[in-house]
Amino acid sequence: MEEDEMGTAESLPLLLIHLGEVKASRVFSSNEKECIFMSEPNVNAIKTPARSRTDVKTLTSLAMLTAIAYVVMLLSKMLPQVSGFLQLDLKDTVICIGAFLFGPLSAAVISIVVAVVEMFTVSDTGPIGCIMNVLATVSFCCTASFVYKKFHTRKGAVIGLALGTVCLTVVMLLWNYLITPIYMGMDREEIVVPMLIPVFLPFNLVKGGLNMALILLLYKPVVTALRKARLGPEAHAPVEGKGKLSAGFLLFSLALLATFVVLALVLMGIL
Numbered sequence: 237m238e239e240d241e242m243g244t245a246e247s248l249p250l251l252l253i254h255l256g257e258v259k260a261s262r263v264f265s266s267n268e269k270e271c272i273f274m275s276e277p278n279v280n281a282i283k284t285p286a287r288s289r290t291d292v293k294t295l296t297s298l299a300m301l302t303a304i305a306y307v308v309m310l311l312s313k314m315l316p317q318v319s320g321f322l323q324l325d326l327k328d329t330v331i332c333i334g335a336f337l338f339g340p341l342s343a344a345v346i347s348i349v350v351a352v353v354e355m356f357t358v359s360d361t362g363p364i365g366c367i368m369n370v371l372a373t374v375s376f377c378c379t380a381s382f383v384y385k386k387f388h389t390r391k392g393a394v395i396g397l398a399l400g401t402v403c404l405t406v407v408m409l410l411w412n413y414l415i416t417p418i419y420m421g422m423d424r425e426e427i428v429v430p431m432l433i434p435v436f437l438p439f440n441l442v443k444g445g446l447n448m449a450l451i452l453l454l455y456k457p458v459v460t461a462l463r464k465a466r467l468g469p470e471a472h473a474p475v476e477g478k479g480k481l482s483a484g485f486l487l488f489s490l491a492l493l494a495t496f497v498v499l500a501l502v503l504m505g506i507l
Contacts, residue, residue, distance in 0.1 A: 297467045298342055301334040305350045310358065316504040319431070321420065322439050324500060328373050329450040332400070333458050335381030336393070336451075337469060343377035364419040371411055376404040376444055380451075390485060397451060401444030408440045442499045449493035452485075 309327040317323050327350060335343035351369040359365050383396030409432055417424040462468030501507040 293467055294338060294469075297462060298334060298338065298346065300467070301330055302346050302349050305330040305334075305346060306353060309350060309354060313358065316506065318439050318503045319435050322435070324439075324443055324446065324504075325369075325372075326447060326450065328376050328443075328447040329454065331373055332377040332380055332397075332447065332451050333455055335377045336384050336455060337459065337462070339385065340378040340381045343381055344374050347373035347377065361419060364415060368408075368411060368415060372404060372408055372440075372443075375407040376400040376447065379403040393452065393455070397444075397448040401441065401448055404444045405437060405440040409436055412436045438499070439503060442496055442503055445492065445496035446500060449489055449496055452489040453493065 305327040308330055309325060312325045312327065313323060315324050331343050331346045331350070334346055347370050351366045351373070354369065355362065355366040361368070377400065380393075380396040380400035383399055384393050386392070387395065413424070413428060413432060416422060416428050422428050459468055498507065
């Protein structure tokens with residue numbers, strides 16, 4: 237009995253110590269869960285202002301590009317028309333730069349906004365002309381920016397813009413065949429079809445080529461200016477941050493621009 241009482245007396249402190257450790261571990265676990273639970277709102281509170289600032293910067297950049305695209309559209313109307321009703325429009329240069337920065341969806345949004353404002357201000361082609369403007373810009377800019385998003389290099393930009401020019405030409409040949417007789421009052425078989433190859437085909441190729449050459453020349457300076465103003469997405473910094481345009485790429489872009497300028501002057505009857 238005496239030995240049992242001694243054993244019980246010795247085991248009692250050990251039991252109390254063990255219970256104290258269990259209680260302490262439960263308190264620590266409870267506190268730890270509370271800290272983890274309480275930390276979530278703080279993380280979100282930190283991220284939310286940064287995200288809202290990014291959204292504001294993006295909207296500011298898109299609004300600025302939309303305004304510039306509208307001004308360029310107005311200046312393009314000073315150029316002579318081709319075949320009396322086709323207008324070379326360089327606003328796709330601005331819109332495509334925005335698409336390279338912010339994605340294909342931004343090109344669609346800017347093109348719709350600019351086309352609608354143009355319809356209510358300076359255009360005389362009405363809703364059909366607005367739809368044709370949107371189709372032309374979206375087919376060029378969205379195609380180019382989609383390819384550039386997949387292959388984020390100068391080679392990817394050249395390939396994307398070339399495919400955008402091809403897509404623009406094909407889409408506009410189809411829609412000129414379908415729509416031009418409606419809003420121009422022309423006979424499709426007698427007037428529009430004979431114009432597809434000698435007029436609409438070279439016009440859209442030259443239009444796409446001009447915008448392509450201007451984008452290759454202007455994209456780097458525009459992105460640099462936007463980044464300095466903290467309006468451009470920082471995600472482009474590592475890819476595009478390889479210095480100035482190389483001499484070979486600059487000469488290629490200038491030669492491309494000169495070629496399409498000459499072709500445009502030929503189409504407009506100046507040369």
